[in-house]
Amino acid sequence: MNRDEIYDLAAGYALGTLDLEDRERFEVLLNARDADAATALREFQGTMTDLAAEGSVAPSPGIKAALMARIDAEGRARDAVVRTPETKRSERARWPLWSMVLTGAMAAGIAAIAVGLAVSTAYDRRLAQLQQEAVAIKEELNRQQAIMALLQDPATRFVSLGALEPAGGATARMVWHKTTGGLLVVRGMPPTPAGKAYELWAIPPGGSPIPAGVFTVDARGTASLRVSPVAAGTEVETFAVTLEPASGVLAPTGAMYLAGKL
Amino acid sequence: MPAAGPLPDSPSALIARIAQRDREAFSRFYDAFAGLALGLIRRILRDPAAAEEVLQEVFWQVWQEAERYDPKRGSPEAWLVMRAKTRAIDKLRAIRRREKTFVAPVDESVTRSDEATGENPGVAAEARGLVRSALDSLPEAQRRVVELAFFDGLTQSEIARKLGEPLGTIKTRARLGLERLRAVMRREGQGAR
Numbered sequence: 177m178n179r180d181e182i183y184d185l186a187a188g189y190a191l192g193t194l195d196l197e198d199r200e201r202f203e204v205l206l207n208a209r210d211a212d213a214a215t216a217l218r219e220f221q222g223t224m225t226d227l228a229a230e231g232s233v234a235p236s237p238g239i240k241a242a243l244m245a246r247i248d249a250e251g252r253a254r255d256a257v258v259r260t261p262e263t264k265r266s267e268r269a270r271w272p273l274w275s276m277v278l279t280g281a282m283a284a285g286i287a288a289i290a291v292g293l294a295v296s297t298a299y300d301r302r303l304a305q306l307q308q309e310a311v312a313i314k315e316e317l318n319r320q321q322a323i324m325a326l327l328q329d330p331a332t333r334f335v336s337l338g339a340l341e342p343a344g345g346a347t348a349r350m351v352w353h354k355t356t357g358g359l360l361v362v363r364g365m366p367p368t369p370a371g372k373a374y375e376l377w378a379i380p381p382g383g384s385p386i387p388a389g390v391f392t393v394d395a396r397g398t399a400s401l402r403v404s405p406v407a408a409g410t411e412v413e414t415f416a417v418t419l420e421p422a423s424g425v426l427a428p429t430g431a432m433y434l435a436g437k438l
Numbered sequence: 439m440p441a442a443g444p445l446p447d448s449p450s451a452l453i454a455r456i457a458q459r460d461r462e463a464f465s466r467f468y469d470a471f472a473g474l475a476l477g478l479i480r481r482i483l484r485d486p487a488a489a490e491e492v493l494q495e496v497f498w499q500v501w502q503e504a505e506r507y508d509p510k511r512g513s514p515e516a517w518l519v520m521r522a523k524t525r526a527i528d529k530l531r532a533i534r535r536r537e538k539t540f541v542a543p544v545d546e547s548v549t550r551s552d553e554a555t556g557e558n559p560g561v562a563a564e565a566r567g568l569v570r571s572a573l574d575s576l577p578e579a580q581r582r583v584v585e586l587a588f589f590d591g592l593t594q595s596e597i598a599r600k601l602g603e604p605l606g607t608i609k610t611r612a613r614l615g616l617e618r619l620r621a622v623m624r625r626e627g628q629g630a631r
Contacts, residue, residue, distance in 0.1 A: 180613075187613035190512075191587040193594045206510050214510075221516035223620040224588065227572070228519045230623075231477035239494050240468055247461055247501060287469050 177205075179212055186216030192222050326353055337415060337436035342366070346397065348434050350415050357405040360391075360415070365399070365433065368392040373422045374399075374433065378406050379414040386410070390424040413438055449514035456504035464501055471515060472497065475522040482526040482589055485533075492529050496522045527591030570624045580615035583608055 188194040194202065205213035316389040326332055337348035337360075346365045352358035360376055373392050373426060377385035388404055393399040405413055417434035447466065455463030475496055480489040499521055507517055573581055582601065586592045594612065598605045 180610075183617075184609040184613045186611060188587075188594055190516070190616065191584070191612055192523060193587040193592065193597070193612070195593055198594075203511070209510070217512060219620060221512045221519075221625065223616050224516045225474070225513070225519050226623050227588075227619065228478040228522075229474045230572075231481055232473035233477045233480055235472050235476045235490060235493055239497075240465070240472070243468065243494060243497055243501070244461070244465065247464065251459075307465045325465045336486050345491075349603065383580055 177201075179251075182210070182212045183216045186213060187220050189217060190220035209331050216414070228290055263412075299327060323359065326351060326359065329353055329356075331355075332358075333438055335360075335415060335436045335438055337417065337434040339434060340367065340432050342419070342431050343417075343433040346434065348417070350403075350436065352403070352412070352415075352438065353405070354412070355405055356401045358419075360389075360401040360403055362391075362393065362399050362417070362434070363397060365393045365397040367395075367397070369419070371422050372419055372430075374417050375420040375422065375428070375430075376401060376403065377416045377418065378403075378412045379416060380410055381413040383410075385416065385428055386412075387426060388415070390420065390422070392422075450509060453500075453504050453507050453514045453517075456501060457507070458536050464497075467500065467514075468497055471518055474515070475518055478519060478522050479526040482523065482591075483530055483533075488529060488533065489526070492522070492525050496525050497526070523588065523591070530591075572619050575622045576618055580611045580618065584615040584619065585612040587612060 182205065183353050185194065185198055185205075188198060189202050202213065263371070332351060332353045333354060335350040337350060339346040339348075344363060346362060348360065348362040348365075350358055362374075365374065373390040375390045376388040378388045380386045388403050388406075389401050391399045391401040414435060414437050416428075416432055416436075418428045418432050419430040420428070447469070450471075452463045452467040452494060456467060474495060476489060476493045479492050479496070483489045483492065496518070500518065507514060511517070512520075549607070573584065576584065584595055586597045586600065588593070592600065594608050595605060597603075598608045601608070
């Protein structure tokens, strides 16, 4: 491997962007104490550290306090598990030999069980956490696939909903497919008042508004809403959003915030 | 006679003591480098509250895993910076998954389809001073690679795919970019002194 290749690898290693194979190649060099590899890595890591240091920000004092408290708590927990048999040793010194052996064996057994339980509990907790993450990732994947399918379908329509007076500078888009439903995305909406929610309406030409779902917005006025398809044979001409009681209503009663035609 | 080895308060010595569960060493290491780590995390996340949460995770990891630190693979500062970067990018991806799972693809491709979508808005908005000026001094192609690598956490293969360039080109740009950054930061650092 020539010097340029080594420096290429060192740059990627310092940036943390090497693919597995390249990372392993470079670590072979580091383990072999290759002088070029070590020099290049030191130079590039120094640059990255300098880059990071230029934007230093003082953390809130509470962060350190919380960490030190966590360390202390961990120390106490470890002491409780590991040191209990230790503290009993001086008392045992006065006991007959057979009693010491028996008690020692029991103490070791108890300690082993305690450590085993602690480890087992930790693993169980981690396993449960990983299972939750796996479920969340699967759900996310399903949602992403549904969105991709919706976006790729030639029958999908895209609608801009204009902001009416109460909505200020809000913007909204609807992605709509008449047989699979759609997705409404809003930005910059006013905060949802307590006890209220925004309600989406699908309005057929010349027909009555059909309730299509209620939603609230986050602190940035952003929200998304999955919308079910309307009954087969019903065409939708307009989408509108009004402010309604939080449970939603069957016919609009409140002020209209957004509206747009297909 | 003084013992050979790192000075008692050097970063390497502190890491070695942390590995022995030395609370005081941890406290000193935190005081020395928490600001550095937080600055980087904030540049990646752009959310001060989330950044402090990540900072706490990073330093807890330092406490838990100090014994794994291998001096052959770089300085303790570089080790910390890499952990901070990795955790910040993990967090950024988790936030994007949680908050924008349903919004992001449509949010960007539909809601903003008629707006200019600048890449790396966080970096553009947040980085300042010497960092910004050093990054800005890079040729565009090198700067893109460094930013995608360091602030977005993409691998070189991912960057190559994203930019439609050969992998070898990306590797070389990363190296040239870092070499140039180093030269600029040295020059400006000396100028500041």
